[in-house]
Amino acid sequence: MFLSQEHKWNYERDGYVLLTDVFSPLEVKLMIRAVESGERVAQTTHGSADASGKKARLALWHELGDDIWAAASTSPRIVNAVRILLGEEAAFFHGKVMLKEARSGGAWEWHQDYGYWYDQGFLFPRLISAFAALDTATIENGCLQVLRGSHHLGRLDHGRVGQQTGADAHRMELIESTLDRVYVEMKPGSVLFFHSNLLHSSAPNNSPHHRRSFIMCYNALANPQLGERKTSEQRPVPVGADECILQFA
Numbered sequence: 001m002f003l004s005q006e007h008k009w010n011y012e013r014d015g016y017v018l019l020t021d022v023f024s025p026l027e028v029k030l031m032i033r034a035v036e037s038g039e040r041v042a043q044t045t046h047g048s049a050d051a052s053g054k055k056a057r058l059a060l061w062h063e064l065g066d067d068i069w070a071a072a073s074t075s076p077r078i079v080n081a082v083r084i085l086l087g088e089e090a091a092f093f094h095g096k097v098m099l100k101e102a103r104s105g106g107a108w109e110w111h112q113d114y115g116y117w118y119d120q121g122f123l124f125p126r127l128i129s130a131f132a133a134l135d136t137a138t139i140e141n142g143c144l145q146v147l148r149g150s151h152h153l154g155r156l157d158h159g160r161v162g163q164q165t166g167a168d169a170h171r172m173e174l175i176e177s178t179l180d181r182v183y184v185e186m187k188p189g190s191v192l193f194f195h196s197n198l199l200h201s202s203a204p205n206n207s208p209h210h211r212r213s214f215i216m217c218y219n220a221l222a223n224p225q226l227g228e229r230k231t232s233e234q235r236p237v238p239v240g241a242d243e244c245i246l247q248f249a
């Protein structure tokens, strides 16, 4: 995997960059196995209702741990791309498996991740997500949608939409008519790196195909977090060996 200067420029201009074949078919298969039978996903899964009441289910943790999810989150393919795109050293913030399951997965309302994370005390929006597709993601099964360049808007006001946090609906009308909406269709093993102020959403999954993904989130090591309980590890994210996911075969 190679991140070029052009990738970095695209990230700065658009707020995201999509890399294909970051994880191999075998690595994806092992992650799917960990979704279906692994302890961490089973223990931390909860639902978050969208505006229509349909549940978008996810499993989220703040500790790296020592399982396949830690191996992916410390993979040099991910961490080095994160450092280059952030432009500085990174700390692990959290990992989450998004379980947008066939015929039942709910929507995610338009939001910026920093709309959530600002309230968790992060001073600057110097955070990034690496969204790895575990299943093929298409328009039909509710792939991620992004508004190109929306990270340049800065942080918008967010409020409650169902049980989720959504960007100000009135302002969203004008933003949606101004910026390009991109449906990010992805092959398993592809990774979308996106800025914490990029507006994104996804439709419910009414199709017969699962659309599961693993999202690794990082904070700039030098980005302070207010408050007593730090949710971001205050140390550089460790970098494992390139083949470390395969030890879970």
Ligand code: SIN
Pocket: 098, 108, 143, 144, 200, 201, 202, 213, 215
């Ligand atoms: C989704 O999986 O559709 C939403 C992901 C996110 O909000 O980060």
Ligand code: MN
Pocket: 111, 112, 113, 200
């Ligand atoms: Mn998000």
